[in-house]
Amino acid sequence: xxxxxxxxxxxxxxxxxxxxxxxxxxxxxLIRQISQHAHSEVIGMQPEGNWITRAPSLRSKMILLxxxxxxxxxxxxxxxxxxxxxISREEMIEQLQTGKARxxxxxxxxxxxxxxxxxxxxxxxxxxxxxxxxxxxTSYGPYARAMVRICKEESFHQRQGYEIMAKMAAGTPExxxxxxxxxxxxxxxxxxxxxxxxxxxLHSKKAFQWKIKRESNDALRQKFIDKxxxxxxxxxxxxxxxxxxxxxxxxxxxxxxxxxxxxYRVINGNGPCNRQRIEHHKKVHAEGQWxxxxxxxxxxxxRTGVLEQ
Amino acid sequence: MTKKDALFxxxxxxxxxxxxxxxRLAELCSRGPFLEEDLALTNIALDLTGQAQLFFLYxxxxxxxxxxxxxxxxxxxxxxxxNHLLCEQPNTDFGYTIVRQFLFxxxxxxxxxxxxxxxxxxxxxxxxxxxxxxxYHLSHATDWMVRLGQGTKESKQRAQQAxxxxxxxTGELFEMDDIDLQLLEANVAADLHTIRNMWQQEIAQTLKxxxxxxxxxxxxxxxxxxxxxxxxxxxxxxxMQSLVRAYPEAAW
Amino acid sequence: xxTQLDLWEVFVQSKSGQxxxxxxxVHASDKQMALQNARDVYTxxxxxxxxxxxxxxxxxxxxLEDSEMLFDPSNEKIYRHPTFYEVxxxxxxx
Numbered sequence: 001x002x003x004x005x006x007x008x009x010x011x012x013x014x015x016x017x018x019x020x021x022x023x024x025x026x027x028x029x030l031i032r033q034i035s036q037h038a039h040s041e042v043i044g045m046q047p048e049g050n051w052i053t054r055a056p057s058l059r060s061k062m063i064l065l066x067x068x069x070x071x072x073x074x075x076x077x078x079x080x081x082x083x084x085x086x087i088s089r090e091e092m093i094e095q096l097q098t099g100k101a102r103x104x105x106x107x108x109x110x111x112x113x114x115x116x117x118x119x120x121x122x123x124x125x126x127x128x129x130x131x132x133x134x135x136x137x138t139s140y141g142p143y144a145r146a147m148v149r150i151c152k153e154e155s156f157h158q159r160q161g162y163e164i165m166a167k168m169a170a171g172t173p174e175x176x177x178x179x180x181x182x183x184x185x186x187x188x189x190x191x192x193x194x195x196x197x198x199x200x201x202l203h204s205k206k207a208f209q210w211k212i213k214r215e216s217n218d219a220l221r222q223k224f225i226d227k228x229x230x231x232x233x234x235x236x237x238x239x240x241x242x243x244x245x246x247x248x249x250x251x252x253x254x255x256x257x258x259x260x261x262x263x264y265r266v267i268n269g270n271g272p273c274n275r276q277r278i279e280h281h282k283k284v285h286a287e288g289q290w291x292x293x294x295x296x297x298x299x300x301x302x303r304t305g306v307l308e309q
Numbered sequence: 310m311t312k313k314d315a316l317f318x319x320x321x322x323x324x325x326x327x328x329x330x331x332x333r334l335a336e337l338c339s340r341g342p343f344l345e346e347d348l349a350l351t352n353i354a355l356d357l358t359g360q361a362q363l364f365f366l367y368x369x370x371x372x373x374x375x376x377x378x379x380x381x382x383x384x385x386x387x388x389x390x391x392n393h394l395l396c397e398q399p400n401t402d403f404g405y406t407i408v409r410q411f412l413f414x415x416x417x418x419x420x421x422x423x424x425x426x427x428x429x430x431x432x433x434x435x436x437x438x439x440x441x442x443x444x445y446h447l448s449h450a451t452d453w454m455v456r457l458g459q460g461t462k463e464s465k466q467r468a469q470q471a472x473x474x475x476x477x478x479t480g481e482l483f484e485m486d487d488i489d490l491q492l493l494e495a496n497v498a499a500d501l502h503t504i505r506n507m508w509q510q511e512i513a514q515t516l517k518x519x520x521x522x523x524x525x526x527x528x529x530x531x532x533x534x535x536x537x538x539x540x541x542x543x544x545x546x547x548x549m550q551s552l553v554r555a556y557p558e559a560a561w
Numbered sequence: 562x563x564t565q566l567d568l569w570e571v572f573v574q575s576k577s578g579q580x581x582x583x584x585x586x587v588h589a590s591d592k593q594m595a596l597q598n599a600r601d602v603y604t605x606x607x608x609x610x611x612x613x614x615x616x617x618x619x620x621x622x623x624x625l626e627d628s629e630m631l632f633d634p635s636n637e638k639i640y641r642h643p644t645f646y647e648v649x650x651x652x653x654x655x
Contacts (some may be wrong), residue, residue: 019625055381056383056561058328062362069348069355072347073348076344076345077585080568090565167560175559284339289348290342292342292343292566294456294461296564298591299506307459
């Protein structure tokens with residue numbers, strides 16, 4: 001009976017709210033997806049954080065700080081959305097740290113030069129936005145609302161990255177080289193952010209049925225490729241793919257096949273930074289333990305009247 | 310020294326405090342004890358970096374030698390930085406971070422409040438904007454002082470340890486040299502002696518609420534007015550200035 | 562010890578006189594911290610004139626299963642809407 005209400009709502013394109021009845025599978029699928037999304041935002045703070053202390057101007061430092069702070073905020077919105085499904089933030093953090101939950105594979109790559117900050121904003125945020133725009137219409141209310149807020153706030157992120165790339169591409173020969181090098185390293189990983197080709201995608205079928213996902217991996221990837229190729233030409237850089245060509249008939253760009261073996265190798269733990277990212281998270285979380293304990297103990301003293309607020 | 314030169318120097322000091330402490334807090338991005346606090350610390354870092362930018366823009370204008378605000382931050386050598394030693398002390402742990410912020414923000418609020426009525430209008434304008442932000446920094450730090458002091462045995466001990474270690478850098482906040490005196494006479498700069506009294510009351514009041522012991526005013530470190538720092542600043546600047554120094558011709 | 566701290570719901574008023582709208586939630590141990598965290602998380606882009614926080618456990622929500630009983634009856638009361646009434650032609654300012 002309750003599940004019928006659920007199906008009815010999905011059929012009518014109505015959003016599902018936290019206290020609505022929903023099938024267990026739907027709940028688990030969402031917890032997995034939203035927490036993975038939240039972890040991606042939080043782990044994503046690290047590669048960019050690697051450059052905050054070396055940002056080359058006050059302006060670029062403030063922009064980068066604000067952007068990384070946004071990502072923390074977005075992680076927080078998403079954790080909150082997942083919490084409405086009955087999992088605690090503590091549990092999600094534990095799943096992240098024990099490898100039970102994943103985060104976007106892209107953050108297992110290192111940010112080596114200042115141009116990487118440009119490439120991350122332009123390509124990684126650019127790819128994320130394509131996906132997130134779709135998720136604004138996802139069926140779970142709190143998730144969709146978080147995405148609306150996130151999309152609104154992220155609109156400056158991609159421009160920030162593109163501006164850095166454009167400046168460097170038009171700068172000294174050394175800067176131009178750094179910009180091209182960053183594009184070379186981030187291009188393929190950015191395309192892989194949309195997930196495996198539709199034929200191999202594990203979780204897609206049900207996600208479509210439940211209207212959690214509304215466009216396929218390949219369709220989203222194509223959208224991203226089409227707009228990025230043009231942006232690359234404008235700033236005088238080259239897409240690192242000899243197979244790239246425009247198909248007049250379809251009106252889309254075609255690219256060489258991606259190296260999915262590398263994708264699976266990295267996602268299964270053997271990328272350049274997997275261990276480093278999780279170790280960083282564990283260390284910080286452990287170091288914060290005494291602070292959280294102090295705050296909780298203080299609140300308890302207020303509650304029991306030992307202290308006055 | 311002309312009044313303009315004195316004011317230039319004065320702006321550098323104000324800017325250096327903000328940029329260096331802002332940098333320390335920026336180092337904590339993705340390292341907060343929990344996500345909300347991570348964002349809070351970043352906000353303070355952003356506020357201070359923004360304040361620094363205003364002070365340096367003004368300094369560059371006064372200097373009028375073709376140096377930009379960024380040149381002042383990214384191309385100036387260590388011995389010409391004039392931030393207080395307190396601001397450059399490393400983060401160490403959340404206890405140090407909060408105690409450093411508390412001691413500085415209390416000073417900063419009184420200083421900026423005073424500068425809001427400076428005869429130099431531009432300085433007064435920057436101070437008005439900065440004061441709003443710094444009041445929030447103080448309130449945030451004060452709340453945490455009480456939480457740590459009244460929280461657990463460990464938090465109390467850590468806060469006390471940070472307080473004991475950082476106290477010797479507080480004397481310097483109230484030192485006045487010729488530049489201060491010259492500008493004070495022209496009603497441009499703040500009177501740090503008056504501010505010291507207010508600061509002491511503010512600190513004592515919070516420490517009492519937090520159940521923390523105020524350290525004795527024994528030996529106080531000094532040097533920043535002459536650009537003589539602790540060893541920590543050199544590393545901070547080496548990192549902060551690395552890109553600009555490696556590619557001096559490039560624009561970012 | 563549970564150290565993820567309590568969950569609070571955050572409501573933001575974007576302009577004076579406007580209703581407060583639910584913005585999201587934060588974790589915090591006490592009221593002060595809840596307000597500060599809400600400020601740092603949900604008002605980063607300005608345009609805020611008011612902020613409320615309330616512990617999530619204190620919010621009472623209607624059950625979806627009760628929604629027919631709770632909400633449908635008011636659909637029938639069309640006389641509550643101004644368009645229900647006939648206004649003689651020519652009458653102004655009503």
